[in-house]
Amino acid sequence: MGADTITRTNRVTALAPWLLVLPATMAVFALLAVPVGSTLAESFSNPLGVFENYRRFFASDYNRMVVLRSFWIAFATTAIALAAGFFAAYLIAGSGPRTKRILILLSVFPLLTGVVVRSFGWMVILGRNGILNNALIELGLINAPLSLLFNQGAVLVGMVYLFLPLMILSLVGVLETIDQDLYSAAESLGSSPFGVFRQVTFPLALPGMVVGSILVFTGSLATFVTPRLLGGERQMTLATLLHEKAIISFDWEAANTIATIMIVLTALSLVALGMLAKRLSPKGRA
Amino acid sequence: MQQRSVNPVVAAIGWLVMAFLMAPIVIVIGAAVSDTTYLAFPPQGFSLRWFGNVLQQRSFMASFQTSMQVAISATSIALAIGLFAAYGLARFGKTIPAWFGSVFLLPLFVPEIVFGFSLLKTVIVSLELPVTTALIVGHTIICLPYMVRVISASLSSFDFSIEEAAVSLGMHPIKVFLTIVLPNIRSGVIAAVVLAFITSLNDVAVSLFLTGPGVSTLPIEVFTYVEQFFDPSVAAVSVLLMGVTIIVMALVERTLGLGKAVK
Incomplete structure (x- = not known):
């Protein structure tokens, strides 16, 4: 086995733990965190003020x-x-x-x-x-x-x-x-x-x-x-x-x-x- | 364990609480077999005509098909990514910090209705995914926590030195995973699959935002039907849904038992 192969194997071994959790992490990030995060962000993005939407909501x-x-x-x-x-x-x-x-x-x-x-x-x-x-x-x-x-x-x-x-x-x-x-x-x-x-x-x-x-x-x-x-x-x-x-x-x-x-x-x-x-x-x- | 006599008053109230838990289920089953055009309990006569009525209604059958398709796909995807994640967390506890596991439990802490609404805006409106795909995506996320949690629990009692021994004796890591790790956590995997499947099959709050004209899941169909009509056919659908739940559980028990017998 050449030195190259050994370093490559080591690198793969070092990455393996993260590769295993990657797909599920990506799914939670892209399909839960991003959509829900944007809902949160949008609620504060009224041009009239950060809490304008809340002021309006609680005014009723x-x-x-x-x-x-x-x-x-x-x-x-x-x-x-x-x-x-x-x-x-x-x-x-x-x-x-x-x-x-x-x-x-x-x-x-x-x-x-x-x-x-x-x-x-x-x-x-x-x-x-x-x-x-x-x-x-x-x-x-x-x-x-x-x-x-x-x-x-x-x-x-x-x-x-x-x-x-x-x-x-x-x-x-x-x-x-x-x-x-x-x-x-x-x-x-x-x-x-x-x-x-x-x-x-x-x-x-x-x-x-x-x-x-x-x-x-x-x-x-x-x-x-x-x-x-x-x-x-x-x-x-x-x-x-x-x-x-x-x-x-x-x-x-x-x-x-x-x-x-x-x-x-x-x-x-x-x-x-x-x-x-x-x-x-x-x-x-x- | 030594048995303790429960105070009779406490026990009596306990039985009443159990009766409260069973009453609606018994009543729905009774009303489903009643030979009347309205919901009656105790059932008057016995008839399966409402079941026949359900099986003839296209909307119920089509949505049942969608439900099954979505539940099977979402459970499979969640199993694939969840199994890897749970294995990674358990096997490489030194590299991956413990808190990382809670990332996969996040879907449990976001109210489903909030998640459904957020998905509607991104997946359906912005990405314009077809309804069935959107449903599979949403259900995969709500199934994931069950997969990771239940499989992690069964991996926590797995002795990874067995795996190391096999690898050091020259077995390929993938083969080790398939022939040594997987069989050892089989019951956990099966329990996770059942929980995820039933979660998907019963979901309303997420599907509500994703179903579109013509494509619906069975619980959504029943939900909209109940808001408009009030007849024994919904009781019959309810009984059929309970039946699916029981069949899935029994099937698992059976395959698990059969698997052991073959071994």
Whole structure:
């Protein structure tokens, strides 16, 4: 083997790691970073001023309402999913191996089913000619169908339904790792069931709660289908407003602005939840 | 692990939560087989006519074809580039800094609707790509994080000294990769492919901006249908979509099992 070939082989070997990650990096750069980056940049490129688009956007009561509503829905969804998820995760973590397997499969299945199908399920239940209305009429409790769809309650139910499996699976993950002896120790030392929860379960489950909350909060902030199908025009969120501006009213300036607001809110909530986790964690780790 | 008795009240609420998770799915399945012209549950009578109705509707069938084409293409491309990336990250951890791996997770942190809208402006409007190509491009990006993450996880338990041994014994690196590395991470690769395929098959938020007149994916078709009509045929499509999900999972289980049996 000549000296030339050896240097060439060395050079190829030195480059190999980067050549392997190159195609995927290029794809993310060209097809995600550049398009999304230009959306961000365009939102600040109004000739009247860098923040002109934002001034205009936030000048409208309607838009401010949409931002607040999106935040509120994401917050409420996370809180409800956290509470409900804890009960289900407790049940799953404490079940025998067979029941546990079935319950986990039942939690995973909705995750693999599309958002449209899962929202449609609630349209069937809550719709004007839906199952709930028909049942109430048949029982003689009401005379005319109630309008149960296209309000905030319907959006919340749909959102909680959408994100509950993620929360349950995040919580089962941590609850399973808690040493059973800790519970017995706390109980034998006279802790009440709630005391055990507060002093044993809660601190140890914190990492799972944080992961679950991040997934649910950022997820519900960005979800489009559920607020669109269950909330309609009356319950616009940032995601449905972005779609409306981009596709229906063709106002791309506003759409760029909303897109940027969504990215900033997602990033801020990631940072905030991360910091909250650090403060809550007893040893300053999480 | 030692089993612990769950407080009965907690357990009861837990079961209620599980029932809440299952209810819409059970209701959709029931409404799909109901022999009525409206959505009924519990089903009245039993009929598969709504399934027949779906299979005869051209728009559903054509969009199903597009969905499959896009899902298969996007998953394949994401697998190719994602597998290389995951391997590079795991094998050359000394050269490539650890944070570099998070580049491939970026698509998870950008709201899909923002990504879809941004793609519409660049890929469709500026580059004027045909709809199907644009869909494949968009779906490849949303599939990539699953590929890199799941394959990386299974590579992290792979002992690279086996690979070095084979190379030092004179085996060609590509042959080593195909015959030694790949079989060892097979289950991770299959799990990643399934996740990516299902993600693509169910996507709405990105496709929404990329589908054009005449070309649509099945979830988009169902989404627009649901906004206008309210009849059991959507329940039937939903059941068929659930069926595809189950078949894909079962198929994988089967091939994985069969592969092991042949070995």
